[in-house]
Amino acid sequence: MITTKDALTGLCNRQDFLALLHEQVQQANESQTQLALAIIDINRFAQINATNSYAAGDAVLHHLAAKLRTVCRQRDYVARIGDNRFALLLPGILNRGHAELALQKLNRRLDEPFHSGDSRIDIRITAGVALCPEHATHAEYLLRKAEIALAQARDDGTSERFASDVSQGLELSDSWELEMQIDGAIQRGELQMHYQPQLRTSDLRVVGAEALMRWDRGDLGIVAPDVFIPVAERHGQIKQITIWALNTVLRQASEWSSDGHPFSVSVNLPGELASHRDLPELVENALRLWGQPHIQLVLEITERSLMDRHSSFSILQQVRALGVEISIDDFGTGYSCLAYFRNIPADELKIDKSFVTGLPADSGSADITQLIIDLAHRFGLRVVAEGVESAPALHLLKTRGCEIAQGFLLGRPMPPEAFRNWLDKYFASRPPKAEIATSI
Ligand code: C2E
Ligand code: CA
Numbered sequence: 001m002i003t004t005k006d007a008l009t010g011l012c013n014r015q016d017f018l019a020l021l022h023e024q025v026q027q028a029n030e031s032q033t034q035l036a037l038a039i040i041d042i043n044r045f046a047q048i049n050a051t052n053s054y055a056a057g058d059a060v061l062h063h064l065a066a067k068l069r070t071v072c073r074q075r076d077y078v079a080r081i082g083d084n085r086f087a088l089l090l091p092g093i094l095n096r097g098h099a100e101l102a103l104q105k106l107n108r109r110l111d112e113p114f115h116s117g118d119s120r121i122d123i124r125i126t127a128g129v130a131l132c133p134e135h136a137t138h139a140e141y142l143l144r145k146a147e148i149a150l151a152q153a154r155d156d157g158t159s160e161r162f163a164s165d166v167s168q169g170l171e172l173s174d175s176w177e178l179e180m181q182i183d184g185a186i187q188r189g190e191l192q193m194h195y196q197p198q199l200r201t202s203d204l205r206v207v208g209a210e211a212l213m214r215w216d217r218g219d220l221g222i223v224a225p226d227v228f229i230p231v232a233e234r235h236g237q238i239k240q241i242t243i244w245a246l247n248t249v250l251r252q253a254s255e256w257s258s259d260g261h262p263f264s265v266s267v268n269l270p271g272e273l274a275s276h277r278d279l280p281e282l283v284e285n286a287l288r289l290w291g292q293p294h295i296q297l298v299l300e301i302t303e304r305s306l307m308d309r310h311s312s313f314s315i316l317q318q319v320r321a322l323g324v325e326i327s328i329d330d331f332g333t334g335y336s337c338l339a340y341f342r343n344i345p346a347d348e349l350k351i352d353k354s355f356v357t358g359l360p361a362d363s364g365s366a367d368i369t370q371l372i373i374d375l376a377h378r379f380g381l382r383v384v385a386e387g388v389e390s391a392p393a394l395h396l397l398k399t400r401g402c403e404i405a406q407g408f409l410l411g412r413p414m415p416p417e418a419f420r421n422w423l424d425k426y427f428a429s430r431p432p433k434a435e436i437a438t439s440i
Pocket of ligand 1: 196211212213224225226229245267268269270329330353357386387388389406407408409413
């Protein structure tokens, strides 16, 4: 049943592994046999990448995959289920000692020296193990119990840990079902980009749009990005989804009329991808295919993920060198360190909507908004306010120097066709500047 392989290691990928796990747990339940699931992380993997090279990181992943294969019996399965995360599935075991033995064997194999180029790399791993039926008799529970055991082993600084028998309040969640179905959502045409207009506060000219993703599951309804993006991130689909988004957005934007004026389109970039060395190439490819001279691509990255990943600064600089702008999203919630702010590779800052929706009545929010606007201008960034829901809020933002506004007051996110019609109507009926400025 395994069809998709992880390109680097040749192992089964996360999506196929989930389906396999489901199947194997079911079989273990039916045949009343035991099964062990070990989730394995490489210790200090980010450091290995940083102090050696990405090529060394890849070589380590490859090496671990090979060693994992050597501890497998014919009926066992091994998969790469995350960047730096592997799974070992051992069906038909007699007791937990069997899983312990497999991990001991793996550790012994990893004791053998490993060289990448001239440097010797010490590969250590941490594992969390859960047994079926002892710890769980459902695939989702089993996976989560093994992941919790792994997190506990990390906290304790031990190399492995078995799941505890306590239920820890785990509940079967919808996210498992989403996780099982997100693969193929692109191919099935279930993902869509919606567009929300952005207007210049000085004259209410539409200057751009933010692209917001939707997952349409047909009869099961629309899933919000807040729900499925984290699932896609967890399960290694986010890169593929972002490539799809970049290409779709640039293709659709190339069909917009913009009255001859430059027009921007903003795509949300998941934090994980901002430090991905492939990012500049992915963006360049999409621009080469669909880029238009009058369409300015903007990538939005949250303040929080930028602060967590200073390694992304140089990658974002490379992206900017392609003529793409960077916007710091949800600003005000991420506790930016001002020392870093000086070097931040950005062009725009978006005030988080939690400060904007309460304007102008909430004086605390008004103060913070003013501070953010001043800070941004001090560093030469333009400011966008999201979540503008009322005319008084818009007025306040304009008088405080915020250049661009986005929110339900000005336009909701719309499917591509509706947004195109909205733009056509906007440009066809756009009254003179002064008239619009007083009409809201
Ligand atoms: P975000 O980037 O902060 O996007 C703004 C959210 O505020 C959107 O929610 C938008 O529909 C909503 N919004 C817009 N105007 C108003 C307003 O006046 N009032 C209020 N209360 N809300 C407003 P949405 O579309 O549900 O997106 C939620 C989050 O999901 C986004 O937050 C973003 O973090 C993420 N997201 C959306 N599309 C993508 C995508 O293509 N890729 C990635 N990685 N993340 C995405
Ligand atoms: Ca955004």
